[in-house]
Amino acid sequence: MRSPDLIALGEFKPSDQWQTHVNSIFYGIKGPEIHNHFQTxxxxxxxxxxxxxxxxFKQTVGKKPEGRVWTIQEWGVGNGNLAGCFLSRLQEIDFNQQVYPFIHYILCDESEEILKGARANLRLQKHEGRFSTVKIDAEHLDCFRSNSVTKIISNEIWDDLATKVLLKKENQFYEEYLCPHLPPDFPGVNEKVFLQQFLNKDLRELAQRPSFLEAIHWERDFQRVELSDWPFSNILQKHSQNLKDEIPTPVNTGAFAALKKARELLAPDNLGYTGFDYGMLDLKDLNQEGRPYFNLYGGQYTFMVNFPLLEEVGREIGFSEVNREYQNDFVKRSLDSEVSGVVDLVQNHPQAANMLGWDRDILMLRTLQALNTVYHSPYPVKLEYPPMPGTPKKQRKQILQLAKNLSARGVPDTVAYVTKEEVFAALKPLRKLGYREKDIESAFHSKPLPVSFIHIQFKD
Ligand SMILES: C[S@@+](CC[C@H](N)C(=O)[O-])C[C@H]1O[C@@H](n2cnc3c(N)ncnc32)[C@H](O)[C@@H]1O
Known part of the structure; x- marks a missing residue:
């Protein structure tokens, strides 16, 4: 039902249509500022x-690439930090210059504003000559030669790509429809020209307007649908037999399209497509009642990724080896140690759940400070930690002071990975903050939630 006093910005349409519409406006006007809304x-x-x-490196050292080039593509590149760090690490471990000099890393993104930000990234700039950027939509990557890419990587792009939402009830199927609305007093909402700019995705004009994306109110509706018109409908029909009634299930059709493109682009001696994203690892998670299926960050509209379905589609497309696991397990193997994000550690503090937001911010900053007594980052970075709106004056001052004093070689981010050894090495200052050993243990061994960060690898 439409709320009577809200102003509709269009008609109800299947979720994938409005989601991709607002996301291309979001990335198109924000560029690297996206990370003011979320960290990855x-x-x-x-x-x-x-x-x-x-x-x-392990998979390429000692081998000769076809045409003397190892081509890596990254799809959906954000601020370019993944590319910069990847290339720096490769250069560092490639003592005998067997791999790094033959790399061509292509950063692909649909937003020119994002690519501009990535090109300005100092970590990436160190690798001039080894990388290039291409403005392209990951669902329609038509500008590259088939069978020409060694490896494809993406982090948190599938959740932005077109996604339909399916609901099963008594053997009938329903699809989610969305319609964006703004409050009637939002500046400019009654101007015909604003509506035209919004519908035409007129980025230059929209960027000058007050931030309207965050103010959008989404109305939802479920309408009857036949699955036969959906991509990979046979796979979907089979998949849906295992779904419980009345639990909204994302069907990430944009990720399917990207996967199909990946299969075409990968060269005969390829190392596959590796993706990381946020979603449901298995059927048990898919069928968990009340599990979220979408998220909004500063106006960006994301859907959780249905990994079991993505695997089934990948196999149908022709990938014979597909492996999925929790992302932490992938990092854990590489570091040969248990890992946790700092944010998970803070959540396991005995008082964290009862703290006010700003007190939790102070705990986070003090936890970072404690970890920084042992942690040494290879890159100098000043972590920005502005107090959230509404923070009282006293706590605000404290947050600003603590943030200012953080070491530039310390833990780079609140979601950064820390190892169990690092955390236990900082046990003394952590104890002073109220952490007990059992809280630290739980941060490393807590039961994963039905929506988690997942790593999936598709190979021939
Ligand atoms: C959530 S951000 C993740 C950025 C980066 N991978 C990271 O993890 O920090 C999603 C990225 O995908 C890009 N993107 C979104 N839709 C896209 C599409 N259809 N084709 C190519 N890039 C897209 C955005 O511009 C943005 O850079």
Whole structure:
């Protein structure tokens, strides 16, 4: 039902249509500012990129690439930190210059604003001559030669790509429809020209307007649908037999299209397509009642990834070897140690759940400070930690002071990976903050949630 006083910005349409519409506006006007709205495991930290580089090195050292070039493509590149850290690590471990000099790393993104930001990334700039950038939509990568790419990587792009939502009830299928609305007093909402700019994705004009994406209110509706018109409908029909009634299930059709393109682009001696994203690892997670299926970050619209279905589609496309696991397990293998994100450690503090937001911020900053007594980052970075709106004056001052004093060689981000050894080496200052050994243990061994960060690898 439409709320009577909200202004509709269009008609109800299947979720994938509005989601991709607002996401291309979001990335098109924000560029690298996206990370003011969310951090990812690769946007500041280096450890996931290092794990990928080490894996790549192991598989290529001593081999000769076809045409003397190892071509790597990354799809959906954000601020370019993954590419920069990947190349730096590869250069560092390639003592005998057997791999790095033959690399061509192509950063592909649909947003020119994002690519501009990535090109300005100092970590990436060190690798001039080894990389290039291409503006392209990952669902329609038509500008590359088939069978020409060695390896494809993506982190948190599938959740942005077109996604339909399926609901099963008494053997009938329903699809989610969305419609964006703005409050009637939002500046400019009644101007015909604003509506035209929004519908035409007129980025230059929209960028000058007050931030309207965050203010969008999404109305939802489920309508009857036949699956026969959907991509990979046979696979989907089979998949749906295992779904419980009335639990919204994402069907990531954009990720299917990207996977199909990957299969075409990968060369005969390829190392596959490696993706990381946020979603459901298995059927049990898919069928978990009340599990979220979408998220909004500063106006960006993301859907969780249905990994069991993605695997089934990958196999149908022709990938014979598909492996999925928790992302932590991938990083753990590379570091040969248990790992946790700092944010998970803070969540396991005995008082964290009862703290006010700003007190939790102070705990986070003090935890970072404690870890920094042992952690040494290979890259100098000043972690930005602005107090959240509404923070009282006293705590605000404290947050600003603590953030200012953080070491530039310390833990680079609140989601950065830390090892169990590092955390136990900082046990003394952590104890002073109220952590007990059992809290630290639980941060490393907590039961994964039905929506988690997953690593999946597709190979021939
Ligand atoms: C959530 S951000 C992740 C960025 C980066 N991989 C990271 O993890 O920090 C998604 C990225 O995918 C890009 N993107 C979104 N839709 C795309 C599409 N259809 N084709 C290519 N890139 C896309 C965005 O511009 C953005 O750079």
């Amino acid at each position: 495991y690769v946007s500041l930290d280096h450890r996931l990129a290092y794990a990928l580089a080490e894996d790549f």
